[in-house]
Amino acid sequence: xxxxHLLSMAAIAGLMATSAAMAADVRIAMVPKSLGNAFFEAxxxxxxxxxxxIGGVELIFNAPAVVTAEGQIEVINALxxxxxxxxxxxxxDPDALVPVAKKAMKRGIKVLSxxxxxxxxxRMLHMHPATAAGAAKAQLEMAVDAIGPEGEIAILSxxxxxxxxxxxxxxxxxxxxxxxxxxxxxVDVAYGMGQSDxxxxxxxxxxxxxxxxxxxxAPSTVAISAAAKAVEDQDMVGKVYVTGLGLPSELAGYVHxxxxxxxxxxxxxxLGYSATYLAYDLIQKEEVQAGDELEAxxxxxxxxxxxxxxxxPQPFVYDASxxxxxxxxx
Amino acid sequence: MVKALKSRxxxxxxxxxxxxxxxxxxxxxxxTVQALRDLLTDLSILMVLALAQMIVILIRGIDLSVAANLxxxxxxxxxxxxxxxxxxxxVWPVLCIIIGTFIGMFNGLLVAELKIPPIVVTLGxxxxxxxxxFVVSGGAWVVQHQFPEGYLSVPRTPILxxxxxxxxxLIVTFGMWLMTTQTRFGRELYGMGxxxxxxxxxxxxxxxxxxxxxxxxxxxxxLCGWLWTSRYAMANTDVALGFELQTVAACVIGGVAISGGAxxxxxxxxxxxxxxxxxxxxxxxxxxxxxxxxxxxxxILIAVYFNMISRKPPVRRILPQAASQGVQE
Numbered sequence: 277x278x279x280x281h282l283l284s285m286a287a288i289a290g291l292m293a294t295s296a297a298m299a300a301d302v303r304i305a306m307v308p309k310s311l312g313n314a315f316f317e318a319x320x321x322x323x324x325x326x327x328x329x330i331g332g333v334e335l336i337f338n339a340p341a342v343v344t345a346e347g348q349i350e351v352i353n354a355l356x357x358x359x360x361x362x363x364x365x366x367x368x369d370p371d372a373l374v375p376v377a378k379k380a381m382k383r384g385i386k387v388l389s390x391x392x393x394x395x396x397x398x399r400m401l402h403m404h405p406a407t408a409a410g411a412a413k414a415q416l417e418m419a420v421d422a423i424g425p426e427g428e429i430a431i432l433s434x435x436x437x438x439x440x441x442x443x444x445x446x447x448x449x450x451x452x453x454x455x456x457x458x459x460x461x462x463v464d465v466a467y468g469m470g471q472s473d474x475x476x477x478x479x480x481x482x483x484x485x486x487x488x489x490x491x492x493x494a495p496s497t498v499a500i501s502a503a504a505k506a507v508e509d510q511d512m513v514g515k516v517y518v519t520g521l522g523l524p525s526e527l528a529g530y531v532h533x534x535x536x537x538x539x540x541x542x543x544x545x546x547l548g549y550s551a552t553y554l555a556y557d558l559i560q561k562e563e564v565q566a567g568d569e570l571e572a573x574x575x576x577x578x579x580x581x582x583x584x585x586x587x588x589p590q591p592f593v594y595d596a597s598x599x600x601x602x603x604x605x606x
Numbered sequence: 607m608v609k610a611l612k613s614r615x616x617x618x619x620x621x622x623x624x625x626x627x628x629x630x631x632x633x634x635x636x637x638t639v640q641a642l643r644d645l646l647t648d649l650s651i652l653m654v655l656a657l658a659q660m661i662v663i664l665i666r667g668i669d670l671s672v673a674a675n676l677x678x679x680x681x682x683x684x685x686x687x688x689x690x691x692x693x694x695x696x697v698w699p700v701l702c703i704i705i706g707t708f709i710g711m712f713n714g715l716l717v718a719e720l721k722i723p724p725i726v727v728t729l730g731x732x733x734x735x736x737x738x739x740f741v742v743s744g745g746a747w748v749v750q751h752q753f754p755e756g757y758l759s760v761p762r763t764p765i766l767x768x769x770x771x772x773x774x775x776l777i778v779t780f781g782m783w784l785m786t787t788q789t790r791f792g793r794e795l796y797g798m799g800x801x802x803x804x805x806x807x808x809x810x811x812x813x814x815x816x817x818x819x820x821x822x823x824x825x826x827x828x829l830c831g832w833l834w835t836s837r838y839a840m841a842n843t844d845v846a847l848g849f850e851l852q853t854v855a856a857c858v859i860g861g862v863a864i865s866g867g868a869x870x871x872x873x874x875x876x877x878x879x880x881x882x883x884x885x886x887x888x889x890x891x892x893x894x895x896x897x898x899x900x901x902x903x904x905x906i907l908i909a910v911y912f913n914m915i916s917r918k919p920p921v922r923r924i925l926p927q928a929a930s931q932g933v934q935e
Contacts, residue, residue: 312745312843341740341843436895467895471847472838474885480644481889484635498844501749505839509762510644529751 301332303360304555306548307351309368309392310343314523315497315541316366318606319391319548323364326552329573333556336360343470345369349376356380362555365399366391370439374398386558390551392440393585400558401570401580403551404587405542408440411495412447414540414591415520416457419491422517422537426459427490430482432466432475432503432520434496444495463489468499475502483510494520500539504530524594524602531599538595542588544606550575550588614861614916618876622883629887636890639767646768649882650775651833655849656856656878657782657871658826661819663857664786664799666866667724669820671713672827673849674735677841679705679831681739684748684841687757695756699832706828707821709735714820718813724820732850739843750839761836771833778826783871795819799867855902856881859909861916877909 306323308316320337327333336355340347345368353376355363363380367373367389377387377398387394390403405411419429431448433441445465451457463486468475475498482489483506492507494500500522507516513534522539530536553572558564566582578586594602626645630637655672662669683701687693709731716727750758761770786792797805798812806812835841860877862869884905888898 312740312743314746317745341737342847464892466889469895470844472840472845473834473849476838477648477886478889480648481886484641484890485633485892487635501840502838505750510640526747526749529749532751 302362302556302559303334303336303358304552304559305336305338305355305360305363306551307348307355307363307365308337308339309366310347311339311341313497314525314606315544316548318544319551322545322548322550323552325545326549326556326573330553330556333552335552343368345372348373352376352380356383356385359383360385361559362386362388364551364555365389365394367394367439368392369437370395370398386555388551388555388558390547390554396583401554401564401584401586403547403554403578404585405547406589406591407587408443408447409451410587410590411521411540411542412444412451414593415444415493415495416448416451416460418519418538418540418593419460419493419517420457422519423490425456428461428463428486428488429491429493430464430466430486430489431462432468432478432482432492432494432496432499434468434470434499436467438496441495448493460491468494468496468502470496470498472498472502475499476506479503479506480510483507483512483516489516492516492518492520494518494522496520497522497526500536501526501530504535507535508533521591523606524599525604525606527594528599528603531594531596538593540591540593542591546575546588549573550578554578554586615870615872615876618860618873618880622876622880625880625883625887629890632891636887643764643768645883645886646772646775647837648886649879650769650771651830651837652852652856652882653775653875653878654778654826654833655830655853656860656874657778658823658830659850659853660857660860660862660869660871660874661782661786661795662724662823663854663862663864664795664866664869665816665819666799666802667717667816667819668728668854669713669823669827670725670728670850671709671732671735672823672830672853673846674732674739675706675709675824675827676830676834676849677843677845677847678735678739678742679709679828680835680845681743681748681831681841681843683832684753684757684835685742687754688748688752691754693754695754695760698757698836699829702828702830702832703825704828706831707825709828710821710824711817713824714817717820718816736843739845743841743843745843748835748841753836753839757832758836758839761833771837774829774833778829779871779875786871791815791818796867799863801867852881853878855906858906858913861909861913863913881905 323335327335338351340351348368363385370393373394374397377394380387387399388401389399391405393402431445452462466478466482468478492503494503500520504518507518518536519539521541527536527539550572554570557570566580568580569577571577580586658672679702682705683698687698713727713731716722717724763770765773794810797810802812834846856878857874859880860873862874884902
């Protein structure tokens with residue numbers, strides 16, 4: 277009985293899948309860093325919005341369960357076999373994905389990276405979620421907003437190999453000598469390795485080593501929540517502020533308890549929306565070159581720079597005044 | 607043999623204290639009352655899970671699914687807690703233990719009844735439960751403000767200066783010590799680990815014991831699901847990823863023989879205390895991330911080597927003793 281039921285369900289599902297595939301003229305695949313990440317799920321929703329708007333576009337959303345380049349290579353190989361028209365990837369490793377991306381391009385599939393880049397030879401264009409400089413500046417501004425222009429700060433990052441995080445840290449270091457931030461003293465950069473327990477422990481270590489520490493900047497969703505929890509557990513709320521990049525739904529609690537005053541994130545819905553539009557533009561145009569302006573619906577147009585890169589505007593800042601509204605969305 | 611093991615545990619205890627003293631010299635902030643309390647709190651999860659791992663290793667098995675069990679159980683109970691915030695806090699640990707027990711029983715059935723090698727079984731169930739976290743949660747996180755108040759605050763309650771986290775660790779340690787030293791079941795595990803066939807001939811119910819060892823390990827892993835999600839106020843698919851290897855390392859450092867049959871609860875606990883403290887201290891004294899990984903790896907290797915050279919004589923002595931006892935009976 278049950279088996280029969282299951283089989284008939286599978287048959288219906290199969291029928292539906294084929295009919296959907298037949299209806300769509302263009303299939304765009306979105307490959308985020310991993311499944312189970314609310315940020316990328318919001319990006320998928322943005323992608324679906326764009327697909328609906330353009331019409332005749334089917335968005336395929338798939339990624340490995342854990343953040344590995346190997347997992348992404350498998351997923352991309354499967355997509356090549358399915359002959360999708362374009363693949364938009366947020367890469368787990370800029371270099372490791374190049375061969376499989378080249379293979380896809382050789383078969384006529386348009387490859388672009390968004391959020392986290394693939395090396396230039398492995399993609400036709402890249403869209404930054406915000407310029408690295410923009411993200412770095414926003415984070416330092418939030419630190420100043422919390423404690424004023426003077427004090428010790430530390431960074432709690434993901435892993436020493438994380439492409440995005442390293443870029444932002446570099447940019448922050450470049451910005452520190454400028455007048456606006458010259459009295460902020462960066463005492464340390466620690467790594468939480470994308471794990472709650474390790475991030476928590478590193479936060480405690482920072483608090484112990486630097487008794488005058490005022491701000492921990494955590495440009496990673498796992499690190500920022502673990503750091504905020506550690507600051508709370510140490511009864512340091514009000515003495516040490518955590519800021520950085522994270523999702524409203526995950527950080528709303530900490531904003532209300534005060535361990536986080538403000539944090540930023542680009543709008544992942546806009547990111548997924550724009551990436552899907554750019555993928556569609558690539559399919560239409562066959563080829564792009566520096567200086568091209570690509571249409572992206574309600575986001576206006578994106579201009580490619582000479583490295584064939586473009587970016588969303590500055591990240592958006594969330595604090596007690598707006599976090600509840602956005603925490604319902606992502 | 608007792609003497610050798612005792613001295614080994616004394617050595618581990620001494621090196622544990624030495625670690626803390628070194629950290630204290632480099633960073634005086636590390637040896638305040640509050641800091642030591644935090645340290646013990648942090649060690650409790652590794653302690654419990656290392657003990658869960660220890661009894662499996664003792665019978666020549668291994669359980670690679672402990673961390674996945676922890677993560678799945680943690681997510682399940684977190685989701686239940688979010689949906690029913692009004693229930694009394696005691697429900698969460700009890701639920702965790704129940705779910706963990708079932709997961710453990712599943713491992714136990716596959717290992718004891720179907721005779722599939724434990725490393726294969728638990729490698730499989732590790733993936734199964736990791737995947738199931740995604741299935742039950744849909745990939746969403748459960749975070750701090752969603753948990754009911756008691757879920758997060760109760761384990762943090764200080765009792766006689768130490769948090770409930772650590773007391774749970776101590777209670778589990780005591781219980782496991784009682785089981786392995788004072789009960790027939792516990793003593794027979796050593797026999798099974800030393801020589802499963804001989805144990806069977808001697809009347810040990812090997813299958814039955816195997817099943818229950820994996821079940822107990824599952825129950826303890828489940829309990830850790832509550833401890834972990836409460837401590838870090840977070841349940842997601844990546845919770846405790848790779849943590850199973852830390853539990854094996856803690857056992858190895860604590861002198862538990864990977865080949866089974868040798869090792870003590872106290873040894874495993876000190877192994878966990880040592881390893882956990884190392885993870886806490888390296889960042890405090892300013893060792894870079896790269897060196898942290900290399901150093902903890904090197905220390906595990908040294909411990910294994912230490913085990914090899916220190917175990918040879920006792921092993922030779924255990925067998926004749928056991929044999930002569932058998933003859934006398």
